Amino acid sequence: MNNSILLKIENLKVWFEIRKNILTPPMYVKAVDGISFDLKKGESISLVGESGSGKTTLGRTILRLYEPTDGNIIFEDKDITKLDFKSLSWYRKETGFIQQDPFGALAPHFTIYKILEEPLLINKIGTPAERRDMILKALEEVKLTPVSDFIGKYPHMLSGGQMQRVVIARALIMRPKLVIADEPVSMLDASVRIEILDLLRDLQEKHHMSMIYITHDLATVRAFTNWIFIMYAGNLVERAKTEELIENPLHPYTKALLEAIPDPDPENRRRMRKVPEGEPPNLINPPTGCRFHPRCQYVMDICKEAIPEDIEVEKEHWVRCWLYSKG
């Protein structure tokens, strides 16, 4: 196995400019605010975090669908941070995106067949007969079977989960080196989820793909990715190998996240679930110090004042939290 680094992210920032009107100075939504990590060839990361914490923004920026505000994105030793649209076409071929909301992801006037043929045509791949084979195989892989029931359908004739599978098939049909999967199975039941995640993992291993898997479903990721990264309000607050993170969570936010996962139990309906109150922070004026401090039950004075460093508490286990700082 080749252990070289496929993707290197250095102090990446993505700020969205918003203006109430032309007279007021611009404000910035700091959706991604200083993120660094490496992704090795063939490895996979689960990126987990609250709604609005910047997961999609980070994913889209890595794919250069958004412009980074600051920092670097290095793909196979090539700096792609500032490449313009034209110079990016090779990168588009090497990367695949499974986008979050399947309801808006598919062209409504195209049949499923056309939708899958499109990337092949754009990249001038195969004869019509070869393309047909690839398309049928891609649909079988995501279990849209019998395939003949689906190829002539339009997106609105599919259920939510079926659309999601078309999006997956489309992202994988070019066999990219890096796949970013943004909540690819949120609308699927556990059984199909496992199947599709198994499929993603098999394809990933077979084609030596790397993957960033965005999800809130910690219970399922256990068996599927090498790493779990926890994101909160534009920062990565904890990073560790999957088992380590689940067995030994350090950040209070990670702990709360793990506690909020329901187990099937008919008694659940008679009690309220214990969760941190409050809204995710405003990213225009995020809380000072640690961004989780207003909701943290272990808050100390220093948490309100200073931003915690990223510290490697144990080998390959990083956390940004004053509880673990030696200072």
Next chain:
Amino acid sequence: MREKETVLRLNNFSLTYKTQKGPLQAVRNVSFELKEGETLAIVGESGCGKSSLARGILRLFPRNLEKVSGEIYMDGQEVLSMKEEDFRKNVRWTKISMVFQGAMNSLNPILKTIQQISEPLIIHMGMDKISAYNRAKELLSLVGIPESFAERYPFELSGGMKQRVVIAMALVTHPKVVILDEPTSALDVITQANIMNLLKLLKKELNLSYIFITHDIATASELADNIAVMYAGEIVEISPSEVFYSKPAHGYTMMLLDSVPTLKTTKKLKSIPGSPPSLINPPTGCRFHPRCQYVMDICKKKEPPMFQKGENHYAKCYIGESHE
């Protein structure tokens, strides 16, 4: 104690779409009863017909509808055969409303929160703007949206807040029954837990009945008094939730429960082999038989009837039944 009233009853409700390849029956002979203040969860794999059933109850049919049949009783009155005009005036939104699958991502981007919530009143009930706004304001606090958010646009709201807006829109018309189609599947666990807490509170406070559609077995237990399992357009098992988790009777339910991940155990998750069946040419006999690990000869030949398996517990499955 007073007997709880039945607010909604379906009898042999079926729904077929026209497709290029022939008629596709998305819902087949569905019958159930929903009592006031109670929640029926409907679980089942993607494409089994949950949303079709939900939209069908509200009589929201796509253009390629081929056929709809059966009976739907709201408060004892049959409403499937009602004139559309009367249904629109007296039933849809006013008696029964719905949170649509994916709705939080399709909020109108140019409407502020308060406009969003008052829209159903103005559009469906012809209420004037001022009364609608006043009613919408009541809803804000009910669903836990800070008043300062009333003037915000959807892009300025978090996922959890958007879901609260969508729930408020479904409640603003004072319905008794609310259908929730995957209300939390797009949310992270903490936000999801907050929304489930809200739904529990609202149910108690307003004595609401829910039909809670989800593919997530663990989340179903957060609300359900009874659980119906849907497979290939049919309800194949229905039981009180205590029984559902401990004594499943249908082969499909048993295998479904084996595929549920929990954080606390490291059990090897088993996915159900095979693929969802075609609804255009469904399997003979029991529709689940090609994928069932408990399959018997009879399952391939004869469609199982709904057997009573216990108190308020029914399943379309031969397991444990004597038959020739």
